[in-house]
Amino acid sequence: MIEFSHVSKEYSNGVKGLDDVTLHIGQGEFVAIIGLSGAGKSTLLRSINRMHEITAGTLQVNGTDVASLNGKKLRSFRRGIGMIFQSFHLVGRTTVIKNVLMSKVPAMPFWRVVPGIFTKEEKIDALEALDKVGILEKAYMRADQLSGGQQQRVALARTLAQHPEIILADEPVAALDPVTARQVMGDFAKINKELNITILLNIHHVELALAYAERIIGIRSGKIVFDGKASSVDKAVLAGIYGEEMPEGVEELYEAV
Amino acid sequence: MRLYDKVFPPKQMVLSSGKTVEERFTRIPLILTGLLFMMILSIHITGFRISTLMNRGNEFFVILNQMIPPRTAYVSQIIQPLLDTIKMSLLGSFLGSILAIPFSIIAAGNIVKNKWILMTVRLFLSLIRTLPTLITALIATYIFGLGTMAGMAAISIFTFAYVGKQLYEQIETVDMGAFEAMEAMGANRFYSFLTAVVPFVLPAYCSTCLFCLEGNVRYASILGYVGAGGLGLILNEKIGWREYDSVGMILLVLFMAVFLIEGISYYIRKKLT
Numbered sequence: 001m002i003e004f005s006h007v008s009k010e011y012s013n014g015v016k017g018l019d020d021v022t023l024h025i026g027q028g029e030f031v032a033i034i035g036l037s038g039a040g041k042s043t044l045l046r047s048i049n050r051m052h053e054i055t056a057g058t059l060q061v062n063g064t065d066v067a068s069l070n071g072k073k074l075r076s077f078r079r080g081i082g083m084i085f086q087s088f089h090l091v092g093r094t095t096v097i098k099n100v101l102m103s104k105v106p107a108m109p110f111w112r113v114v115p116g117i118f119t120k121e122e123k124i125d126a127l128e129a130l131d132k133v134g135i136l137e138k139a140y141m142r143a144d145q146l147s148g149g150q151q152q153r154v155a156l157a158r159t160l161a162q163h164p165e166i167i168l169a170d171e172p173v174a175a176l177d178p179v180t181a182r183q184v185m186g187d188f189a190k191i192n193k194e195l196n197i198t199i200l201l202n203i204h205h206v207e208l209a210l211a212y213a214e215r216i217i218g219i220r221s222g223k224i225v226f227d228g229k230a231s232s233v234d235k236a237v238l239a240g241i242y243g244e245e246m247p248e249g250v251e252e253l254y255e256a257v
Numbered sequence: 258m259r260l261y262d263k264v265f266p267p268k269q270m271v272l273s274s275g276k277t278v279e280e281r282f283t284r285i286p287l288i289l290t291g292l293l294f295m296m297i298l299s300i301h302i303t304g305f306r307i308s309t310l311m312n313r314g315n316e317f318f319v320i321l322n323q324m325i326p327p328r329t330a331y332v333s334q335i336i337q338p339l340l341d342t343i344k345m346s347l348l349g350s351f352l353g354s355i356l357a358i359p360f361s362i363i364a365a366g367n368i369v370k371n372k373w374i375l376m377t378v379r380l381f382l383s384l385i386r387t388l389p390t391l392i393t394a395l396i397a398t399y400i401f402g403l404g405t406m407a408g409m410a411a412i413s414i415f416t417f418a419y420v421g422k423q424l425y426e427q428i429e430t431v432d433m434g435a436f437e438a439m440e441a442m443g444a445n446r447f448y449s450f451l452t453a454v455v456p457f458v459l460p461a462y463c464s465t466c467l468f469c470l471e472g473n474v475r476y477a478s479i480l481g482y483v484g485a486g487g488l489g490l491i492l493n494e495k496i497g498w499r500e501y502d503s504v505g506m507i508l509l510v511l512f513m514a515v516f517l518i519e520g521i522s523y524y525i526r527k528k529l530t
Contacts, residue, residue: 051441078443089434093456105452106444113451155438162442 001027002048002166002198007057009043009222017043018054019222027165028196030189032203032213032230035241040222041202045168048200049081050074062165079106082159084169084201088151092144096135096154099143100126103161129157133187149180156187160195167191169201173208181205185212206238261287324505331506335491339510342487343518345409345480346473352409353416354466360417361424367433368450379425385418390476394485408485412473416466423465424458431457460529467522474518478511 002025009017017040025031033041046052047059050066059066061081069077090099104122105113112118118126130136133153138146143154152172159167169188173181189212192199203209209216210230218226218241225240226233265282272278299305363369364378394411401407431454439449481489488511495503 049441051437075443075445078441081441083438083441085434085438087434089438091435091453091456093460102439102452103442105439105448106442108448113448116452158438158442 001025001060001062002200003058003060005058005060007047007054007059009040009047009052010055016040016222017052018047021057021222021224023217023224023227025198025200027198028192029215030192030199030213031215031217032201032209033217033219034203034206034209035219036243037204039219041219042170043222044219045170045200045202048166048168049078049083051083075106079162080165082162082164082167082197084152084155084159084167084172086171086174088148088155088175090143090151090154090158092142094143095140096130096143096146097123097126097139099154100129100158100161103158126157126161129160130154132160132191133157147180148176149184152176152180152184153187156184156191160191164197166198166200169199171202171204174204181208188212320501323501324508326502327505327509328500328502329506331503332510335488335507335510338481338486338488338491339514341405342408342477342481342489342511343474343514345405345485345487346412346470346477349409349412349477350416350466350470350473351413353413354420354462354469356413356417357421357424361421361428362450364421364425365428367429367431367436368446368454382418382421382425385414386422388414388418390415391480391483394480395483398484403484403486405486408477408480408487411480411485412477415476416469416473419469420462420465424462427458427461427465428454464526464529467526471515471519471522474515 002023004021004023007018007021011017019040021044033044035041043052047054048061048066050069054067061077064077066077091102098116101118101122104118104126127136127139130139133156135146135150135153135157138150138154143151146154152175167188172188173184176184185208188199188201191197201213210233213230216226216228216230216233217224218237220241220243226237228237261284262281267279267281270278270280360378360382363374364382366375369375390411393414394408397407397410398404401410433453435453435457436449439453440446444452478488478492481487481491482493484490488507492504492507495501495507
């Protein structure tokens with residue numbers, strides 16, 4: 001459960017990243033956040049695991065006030081939240097399984113981190129995570145030898161091996177081709193259904209957002225301008241989010257309907 | 258530059274749409290003039306005379322001539338100093354490279370955010386780098402006494418400063434994405450560094466250390482001049498006695514050793530990248 005109540009974020013140069021945001025996201029929801037670049041999508045997402053600080057309001061995740069966390073408490077709180085990035089953020093030089101095993105590092109003692117010693121249970125857990133995203137056979141390949149879509153799946157497996165309650169995905173398909181993007185969105189939908197993990201993702205592709213997410217949040221200049229079911233999004237709603245200039249492909253989407 | 262543009266006016270180009278684009282006249286004549294001026298200045302300062310080069314230049318070949326053929330019988334006395342030289346450069350390079358690691362981590366701007374720490378450590382590294390190795394070795398002989406210990410200390414100090422600078426620059430060019438991912442998963446900065454930065458810099462770091470070792474073998478051979486042990490000691494002695502055939506032998510042995518070490522190091526560095 002994620003509760004934003006009158007949350008604002010003002011950067012030191014006076015620009016408002018978030019402007020009085022109030023939101024309630026329940027466990028197991030699949031939410032897509034849409035809006036122009038710089039509208040505050042990333043800020044919204046990253047304030048949840050406090051990769052960004054908020055400057056006003058309160059933000060609670062499963063009853064914990066995020067702003068109150070510090071040091072050790074913040075780190076153990078982050079272990080329960082997965083994060084996916086646009087450019088995957090893997091260690092390309094090492095194998096796929098080592099990348100997935102990195103999710104175990106935060107809780108490991110120092111003497112196991114330095115030489116990289118993992119237990120059999122941890123390895124099996126990592127392999128099972130890879131199996132869930134369908135790339136088990138790539139486990140011992142170097143991560144940078146995989147295609148973009150496969151690398152994003154490795155990142156997804158790394159997150160799953162964390163056993164998170166929430167997954168935050170910052171533009172997860174922006175670096176992928178349209179076909180692969182659909183597959184990865186399908187993975188998210190599957191994980192959301194099967195494991196009941198809350199998924200929040202930022203996305204530029206409106207048609208993908210509408211096809212896979214249950215709930216859409218539209219953000220413009222740091223303000224929430226739309227919040228509702230994906231099925232209730234129409235042309236007027238999108239005009240409210242994006243202004244005059246519609247994103248590519250949206251015109252066709254509504255002409256077809 | 259305004260004046261320059263007035264003397265050499267830019268070329269006007271008119272496009273078919275009626276827009277005009279200005280292409281500035283090339284700056285190369287300006288650069289060449291500057292270069293020529295500096296060259297003349299340095300000839301004056303250094304007192305370079307082409308006539309001296311003509312008259313005395315062939316003396317160089319006289320000495321070179323006396324080195325050939327090298328005195329092969331002398332080789333038995335070279336082996337020990339050669340091993341000393343290699344030992345002190347190997348040990349010195351190793352110690353310096355290890356010592357450089359913690360310093361380069363706190364000198365990397367993407368790991369440490371405090372400007373004062375960064376500046377202090379970087380200043381420290383560049384101060385040490387300015388110290389010529391020969392001077393360091395000389396000072397080291399006062400501290401540790403004559404011999405290879407002093408040479409080793411000098412080499413490790415030089416290696417420390419050189420590898421330290423290279424390593425912190427390598428750390429700064431690492432893509433911090435994986436580091437961010439580790440932090441988002443709840444790892445502290447040190448764990449994130451170990452798992453997300455180390456794999457990226459490790460091959461480059463090993464390569465830098467080996468490259469430094471190659472140079473150090475050559476450096477180590479002259480450190481004997483100030484009493485820091487190794488080949489330089491006998492090199493100095495034989496030049497003093499004008500036994501150029503023995504000098505020739507020393508240089509030949511050194512050349513072979515350096516060639517061998519560079520070959521091995523080049524091979525390993527190729528494999529690393």
